[in-house]
Amino acid sequence: GNLFEQVQLAPPDPILGTALAYKADTSKDKMNLGVGAYRDDNEKPYPFKVVRKVESQIVNDHSIDKEYLPIDGLAQFNTAAQQLIFSKDSAAVKEGRVITSQAISGTGALRIGFEFLAKFYNREVLVSNPTWGNHHDIIKCSGLNFKQYRYYNPKNMSLDFNGMFTDISMAKPGSIVLLHACAHNPTGLDLTEDQWKRLAGLFKQNRLFPFFDSAYQGFATGDLNRDAYSIRLFTELGFQLIVTQSFAKNMGLYSDRIGAFHLVCANKETAAKCLSQLKLVIRPMYSNPPAHGARIATKILTDPALYNEWMEELSMVSKRIIDMRTALKNELVRLEVPGNWNHIVTQIGMFSYTGLTPEQCDILINKYHIYLLKNGRISMCGITTKNVGYLAAAIKDAVV
Numbered sequence: 001g002n003l004f005e006q007v008q009l010a011p012p013d014p015i016l017g018t019a020l021a022y023k024a025d026t027s028k029d030k031m032n033l034g035v036g037a038y039r040d041d042n043e044k045p046y047p048f049k050v051v052r053k054v055e056s057q058i059v060n061d062h063s064i065d066k067e068y069l070p071i072d073g074l075a076q077f078n079t080a081a082q083q084l085i086f087s088k089d090s091a092a093v094k095e096g097r098v099i100t101s102q103a104i105s106g107t108g109a110l111r112i113g114f115e116f117l118a119k120f121y122n123r124e125v126l127v128s129n130p131t132w133g134n135h136h137d138i139i140k141c142s143g144l145n146f147k148q149y150r151y152y153n154p155k156n157m158s159l160d161f162n163g164m165f166t167d168i169s170m171a172k173p174g175s176i177v178l179l180h181a182c183a184h185n186p187t188g189l190d191l192t193e194d195q196w197k198r199l200a201g202l203f204k205q206n207r208l209f210p211f212f213d214s215a216y217q218g219f220a221t222g223d224l225n226r227d228a229y230s231i232r233l234f235t236e237l238g239f240q241l242i243v244t245q246s247f248a249k250n251m252g253l254y255s256d257r258i259g260a261f262h263l264v265c266a267n268k269e270t271a272a273k274c275l276s277q278l279k280l281v282i283r284p285m286y287s288n289p290p291a292h293g294a295r296i297a298t299k300i301l302t303d304p305a306l307y308n309e310w311m312e313e314l315s316m317v318s319k320r321i322i323d324m325r326t327a328l329k330n331e332l333v334r335l336e337v338p339g340n341w342n343h344i345v346t347q348i349g350m351f352s353y354t355g356l357t358p359e360q361c362d363i364l365i366n367k368y369h370i371y372l373l374k375n376g377r378i379s380m381c382g383i384t385t386k387n388v389g390y391l392a393a394a395i396k397d398a399v400v
Ligand code: PMP
Pocket: 036, 104, 105, 106, 107, 108, 132, 180, 185, 213, 214, 215, 246, 247, 248, 254, 259
């Protein structure tokens, strides 16, 4: 008999599904505003030149073998990744309280993070409403439960900080709160430095556990240090916390699956025990991580000349995104599309949360071959100087 007859066809992933629909579309006007991957002004993927350069060095270096990495990955990578997010002179790092493991990009870091918490800190999790959809599924996989805190005010398309503060203040003391370190996905709305400080006060008072997801360091402002502000603030205030770090966007290493998991502990002794247990989480999951991306990132992070080349490319990339925000807003204003489109330029990072309704999104998709998420999120990276006019005209048709 058919052993799997009862298996139902699952819906495509809402984000990766848009990429497939875009690929299958034969229209010459089609636009891919779904998936969050950088594109140049010709809509082409952009592998960083510095990555290409380092890759050819690695390929030609025959002293590099194909042995397994340790369970927690390449040691030099872990140190470099730690310094990038916490800074070179972080007291917590110097005190040996921060444990770091290479991870299968940001998603893998989140996965081992929640598995670790489910085993050793089984509390309710709070996530922003909305958040990156995969957060919900990753938390559920670990067996933990999540609640939502307010984050977005659809009325004025802005951050609902008071709602956020109130909802988090009502969480059970000790709860885990998932925060986007910068460039919140999907809203593009971040807290100000003052709001982060007020939030830290609340976390202290209610003994809340901060879990920072950092997938866009360098993509929000173009400045790696400014984009790590929230994490460094909470670490300096003495919190025990988790950071999940991805190099998918800021080095363009999407398919190399390179990221890191960091846990800041109360002291060195506890840190050593936690690392030993983290290895027991990882070993049955995937044994040990792949080496290629870790080698690339390590070279870029530790060689000053390569680091500078990376900085230049990163600022070029983040600048193009900011330019496209201005271009889209100006087009919408020029075409006199009803509504206030200021949020397009004030939002931060790779995405814009347009405020378009699901029905308006359907018009863009079905009539104009413009692929975006049904919640109105567009990736700014798919917009170019050549197609921004087409997009603005299509939005006008959908809105009017
Ligand atoms: N967190 C957030 C908020 C993200 O937007 C993403 C990427 N879309 C990730 C984590 C993880 O991405 P990756 O696994 O490719 O590093």
